[in-house]
Amino acid sequence: MNIMNEEVNVNIRSELIGRFRDDNQISNYKLYLEPEKKLRTVGELRSLAEKHEEKRLCLEAMKREKKEQQRKCEAEKVRQKYLEKLSTQEEKTWNSIESLIMTKRPKQYTEAISLLNDLYDLAKSQSKIDKFSQRYYNLRQQHNKKTALLERMDKKIILP
Secondary structure, eight states: OHHHHHHHHHHHHHHHHHHHHHHHHHHHHHHHHOGGGOOOOHHHHHHHHHHHHHHHHHHHHHHHHHHHHHHHHHHHHHHHHHHHHHHTTHHHHHHHHHHHHHTTOHHHHHHHHHHHHHHHHHHHHTTOHHHHHHHHHHHHHHTTTOHHHHHHHHHHOOOO
């Protein structure tokens, strides 16, 4: 019985090897017969790689631009909400600016100027630039001896 099994195994083995050789010869033969599967040169592959890289970089740039646009839009929405809130506290903000200026400290000057810029943006959005300008120039007149403050105001606040 063992002899018979060995003969069957040898026959199966040789048949499998024959099939493998036939399949490989046919697939190799197909490569030469099918012109659409021609081999590419290194130059062609490099050219394709460069095109794919350009396309990828372009897509990445577009994604970055879109994210930046979304970030700006979101920041603008936050700014508008802040200005809406500030519009309900406009007088309080002017008083805060006065208090900050009275401290005569550079850090508070910076904060006061930041609030002045916010009030200026609010005035622009509400078309009340004249009212803002009048209070702003009155503020400058009250503190005309504080040259450090006036210099900072000149640098940071630009009125029409």
